[in-house]
Amino acid sequence: MSSVTLQSVRKTWGSFEALKSLDLHIPDGEFLVLLGPSGCGKSTTMRIIAGLEEVSSGTLLFDKEDVTRVHPRRRNVAMVFQNYALYPHMTVAENIGYPLKVTGVDKAKAREQVLDAARKVDLTDYLQRLPKDLSGGQRQRVALARALVRDPRVFLLDEPLSNLDAKLRVAMRAEIKHLQRSIGVTMIYVTHDQIEAMTLADRIVLMNKGQIQQVGTPDEIYDDPANLFVAGFIGSPPMNFITGEVADGVFRAPGVIVPGAPGRGPATLGFRAEDVTLSPSGAFQGTVFEVEPTGEATYLVVEVGGARAMLRTDKKHRPALGSPVAFDVPASQCLFFNPSDGLRIRRPAPHLQQVIA
């Protein structure tokens, strides 16, 4: 087990820049999730750590050891591919034991280790089966066991749950997290699913277009997004945005007046659906566009300030379509962004004044 450090790692294919100077340190034993939309460079980052892609420039360290040019065979990383990449002509036992076989581990000892790994993922009854005779979840577990069998320095998982059905995905999510905690291995997990990222990660690295957008704990990323992309990517429903103008510390858009805004000039106001409280004298005035009951709550799609926003309301709340709606958002939950570069405009000092109409 070891820490992983990427220093100014770049990756280009011809003129396409897949990774633009990436700097990242992953301490020993951390569960790190690389999150982002497809094509953001998260898989490339993982393949570089595994050694399946060479860096165009930059350095990769495991602990203090430079492994930038080390062959994947000698890196001692374990990886689980999205489609599991099981060896189709080998039984479950042979699949799990393959890393031991090729590195010349004594046969009796290897058998013991295979059994041990199979026990960890509850596969002991299936050791003599071929992958084609297993269900999706069982195949997934074979891939996990094969990664577990040889005590790797780093554990890499590339969208390991995306081929499973929703129910199994939730169950496997818990199993993977539990596994990581119990063996304490450094785990790097790639996904485009923000729920997976939020539930699993010690820290999330949110990427877009080959660049890191923000690194932080799930709470930090959710509560304190660094820019519009992060704010819009994390959360379900995503954060609501209203564009307007800040003058003399007041944000204004049609039907919206929010005091206590930082900076001046054009700004984008962001707030989350769950931070809303309905109040007839609210600072936000809009009309109900659509009503979406989900069982646990009712979401209102509201036209406000020239945009549409989602509001989370009581499950019993069913306003008429087109009826006026007014609501408030606590000042601390109102985030402001610069619409031209997307960066957060922060308040100079904590300002917890309640929003009043």
Add this chain to the structure above:
Amino acid sequence: MRSSTTGWLLLAPTIAVLVLTGVLPFLYVLAISFFDWNLFAVNPEPRWAAANNFRRLVHDAEFLKSIWLTLLFTLWVVASQVILGFALARLMMRDFPFKKVFRAVHTLPLMIAPIAVGATWRLMTVPGLGPIPYYLKDWFGIDYRLSMFPDQAFASVVVMDIWHWTPFVTLTILAGLSNLPQEPVEQARIDGAQEWQIFRDIVLPAMKPVLLTTIFIRIMDALRVVDEVWMLTQGGPGAETRFIGLHIWKIVFPKTDYGYGSAMSLLTLYMTIVICWLLYAAMTARKDRAS
């Protein structure tokens, strides 16, 4: 009921053609093999001979020799072509300068008719005219004369066939290799496998169906080779490159011994089936034992 009738109607033209061109001639040959029939004999009518033709085969030293030569030829060419073809296909999976040109030129022999291949090679091997005897003498001091030395004739036929058919093997294997999923290979690399272990444990097993098909096609072709060899050596010197196809041709046409020729053809067919079946059994048995 109706859909089944429609199905048969749609299949009918194909079945008719197959019966006319495949099944009937086969039955005809099967029937003739039980007759003595020689158009230029004293008695040109077919006469019932029961299993005499087949009995004759077993003691026919010339025929047995031609079988032995054919098997030897097949073993040499198929083994060489599969090994060479695999190597070339692996090479073409990589990028190198002028790859497209190389691939096109490499495929050229495939497009040449066998008879033209034979003629070309004959021109290249004629003593005093062809480049092959000239350079063999010049560089290695080898006296190369196809019509005198059986080993040279046999080797030349083998090399010609390899030259002609390796591109076919390369192309089928290349198709198989490009369809191979990359993840298991990458997984094996991460799992710590050396390149040769990846080849042995991952690539080769995954390529087995493609390899089997290719080998079958090449075995069947090699067992019935006629035209190229006829152009190059006429089966000589003596009968040293007279493979089964050539031998049957000599019996059926110059000697007009139709019944005996048919019996030989049937035995050859039977032999081909048995060889392919044994090979299939051998190659699939290995998998069963593993699991």
